[in-house]
Every structure is written in C-alpha cells, then in structure tokens.
Amino acid sequence: MSLVLPFLFAVLGIGSAVMVVLKREAMQGALFLIVTLFSVAAIYLFLHAEFLAAVQIIIYAGAIMVLIIFVIQLIGTDSSAGRINNAQTPIAVGAAALLLIQLGILAARSLPSFNGNGPAADSGLGKTLMFSTALFTKFIFPFEIASVLLLVAVIGTVILAQKKGVRE
Amino acid sequence: MTLENLTLIFGACLFVIGVTGALVRRNAVVILMSIELILNGVNVTFVTFSHVYGDIGGQMMAIFVMVVAAAEAAVGLAIIIALFKRRPTVNVDEFQVLKW
Numbered sequence: 001m002s003l004v005l006p007f008l009f010a011v012l013g014i015g016s017a018v019m020v021v022l023k024r025e026a027m028q029g030a031l032f033l034i035v036t037l038f039s040v041a042a043i044y045l046f047l048h049a050e051f052l053a054a055v056q057i058i059i060y061a062g063a064i065m066v067l068i069i070f071v072i073q074l075i076g077t078d079s080s081a082g083r084i085n086n087a088q089t090p091i092a093v094g095a096a097a098l099l100l101i102q103l104g105i106l107a108a109r110s111l112p113s114f115n116g117n118g119p120a121a122d123s124g125l126g127k128t129l130m131f132s133t134a135l136f137t138k139f140i141f142p143f144e145i146a147s148v149l150l151l152v153a154v155i156g157t158v159i160l161a162q163k164k165g166v167r168e
Numbered sequence: 169m170t171l172e173n174l175t176l177i178f179g180a181c182l183f184v185i186g187v188t189g190a191l192v193r194r195n196a197v198v199i200l201m202s203i204e205l206i207l208n209g210v211n212v213t214f215v216t217f218s219h220v221y222g223d224i225g226g227q228m229m230a231i232f233v234m235v236v237a238a239a240e241a242a243v244g245l246a247i248i249i250a251l252f253k254r255r256p257t258v259n260v261d262e263f264q265v266l267k268w
Contacts, residue, residue, distance in 0.1 A: 001171065003169065003171065003174060006171055006174055006175065007174060010174060010175070010177075010178040013178060013182065014178065014181045014182070014185070017181070017182055017185045017186070017205055018185055020185075020189065020198075020201055020202070020205065021185055021186075021188060021189035021192070021193065021198075021202060021205075026195055026197050026198050026201075029198055029201055030197075030201060033201050033204065033205070036182070036205065036208070037208065040182075040208050040211070040212060043175055043178060043212060043215075044212075044215055046171060046175070047171070047175060047215050047216060047218070047219040048219055049215045049218065049219070049227050049230075051227075052215060052227050052230055052231060055231060055234065056211075056234070059234055059238060060204075060208075060234060060237070060238075063238065064204065064237065064238055064241045067241060067242065067245060068197060068200065068201060068204075068241065068245065071197060071245045071248060071249060072197055074249065074252075075197065075248070075249075075252055075258055078195060078257055078258050078259060086192070086194065086261075088191055088192060089192050091191075092187075092188055092191035092192050093188060093192070095187075095191075096184045096185075096187055096188040096191075099183075099184050099187065100180065100181065100184040103177075103180035103183070103184065104177060104180060106176075106180075107173060107176035107177045107179075107180050108169070108173055108177065111220075123222065125218070125219070125222060125224065125227075126218075126224075126227060130224055131224065131227065131228075134224045134225075134228060135228065135231075138228075139228050139232075142228075142232055146232055146235045146236075149235065149236065149239050150235065150238070150239055152239075153238075153239035153240075153242050153243050154242070156243050156246070157242050157243055157245075157246040160243070160246035160247060160249075160250050161246050161249060161250070
C-alpha cells in the first residue's frame with residue numbers, strides 16, 4: 001500500500017509532539033498533544049486497529065486531555081516553570097539522541113515477517129468482535145484487575161482532592 | 169521501507185520526545201503530558217507488532233496501557249492540585265523537601 005498518508009500522519013504526530021515539549025505555555029502544549037493523539041489514532045487505522053483508534057480518540061483525546069486542560073486552567077500560568085534551558089538539558093538531549101539512534105536502527109531493520117501486507121483484510125483483526133471476544137475470554141483477568149485499578153484511582157483522587165487537604 | 173518500519177520509527181520518536189520532555193521541562197503538568205507521549209509511543213509499537221503477527225494480544229496490551237494511563241493521569245493531576253494548594257507553584261524545582 002502507498003506510504004504517503006501514513007508518512008504524513010507520522011510527520012504531523014512527531015511535529016506536534018515536539019511542540020508539546022517546546023512550548024512555554026502548558027495550554028498550548030495540551031492542544032498540540034491533542035493533535036498528536038489524533039495522528040496516533042490515524043496510524044492505528046492504518047494498522048488494522050479500528051476499535052483501538054476509536055477508543056484512543058474517546059478516552060485519550062476525549063477524557064484524559066480534557067482532565068489535563070481542566071487542571072491547567074485551574075492552575076493558571078506559571079512563568080517560572082516555563083524555562084526549558086536548565087542544567088539538565090544537554091545531558092537529556094544527548095541521552096535522547098542516543099536512544100533515538102538505537103531505536104531507529106532497530107526499527108529500520110526489516111524482519112522477515114514484515115511483508116508489508118499484514119493480516120488478511122477479512123480476518124477481523126482489529127474489529128470489535130475479535131477485540132471483545134479476546135477481552136472477555138482470554139484477557140478476562142487483566143480486565144478485572146483494570147476495573148479494580150480504576151476504582152482505586154477514583155478513591156485516591158477523591159481523597160487527594162479533599163478540601164481540608166491530606167491529614168498530616 | 170514497509171508500513172511497519174514507519175510506524176515503529178514513529179513510536180520510537182514519540183517515546184524519545186516524551187523522555188526528553190519529562191527530563192527537560194519544569195512544569196509538572198507538562199511533565200505529565202510528556203509521560204502521556206511516552207505511553208503513546210509504546211502503544212504504537214504494541215499495535216505495530218500486533219499487525220505484523222496478526223495477534224490481537226498487542227492491541228490488548230495497548231488498551232490496558234491506556235487504562236493505566238488514565239488512572240495515572242487522574243491520580244497525578246490530583247497530586248499536582250494538592251501540591252498547588254500548599255504552595256502556589258507547579259515548578260518541580262521548588263519542591264525540594266525530600267531532597268537529601
């Protein structure tokens with residue numbers, strides 16, 4: 001298949017990810033992160049993961065990012081926290097460049113199983129039927145643990161956000 | 169270059185950009201957003217290999233990573249707000265009480 005569209009979405013995703021990190025204002029970074037999440041959802045569509053693309057948009061870009069934007073608006077702007085150049089920047093950028101080179105070499109190497117076609121179009125790989133069948137039969141245990149995790153997260157958030165603050 | 173190569177490199181770039189942001193930025197909310205970038209990079213890698221091997225397990229792993237990311241974002245933001253109530257800043261350089 002033609003690689004033009006996936007390449008465009010990948011460039012869009014990486015560009016807006018760089019903007020998330022570089023922008024001084026947290027609010028602008030959050031908006032660029034939403035663009036990144038949408039481009040990742042588009043890449044999921046190319047990878048036969050349609051259900052995951054929908055979940056990504058609904059949950060990640062629709063719930064998590066709204067939560068983050070709420071908190072950014074509550075906190076307001078913090079001019080001291082906008083500095084990007086500090087003592088750790090050279091080390092961090094150097095380590096990140098090294099990691100990117102390593103990962104890039106790994107990713108660019110073609111394994112024999114990369115035939116570029118992927119699963120058959122009618123195998124129903126990322127469609128809701130196979131996804132939900134696997135989720136409720138083979139992966140039922142992580143599913144239940146995930147619900148317990150979410151319950152714990154809700155309880156923890158409520159306790160942390162109490163008016164009197166955490167008990168000393 | 170196949171589609172899988174492209175998406176693997178895309179996931180690697182997202183991961184590395186997220187790591188750089190988490191190390192360099194000082195705003196606590198921006199650090200949290202960089203961690204979300206890291207998790208998205210990992211998700212893209214999982215879904216790529218699910219596509220290569222035709223196995224649904226990669227997408228399953230990706231959705232559980234999303235669940236954990238949602239829980240972690242909620243608790244992390246609650247922590248940031250609790251910190252902000254104490255001292256009206258989100259600059260992580262200012263919170264040095266635990267430093268030896």
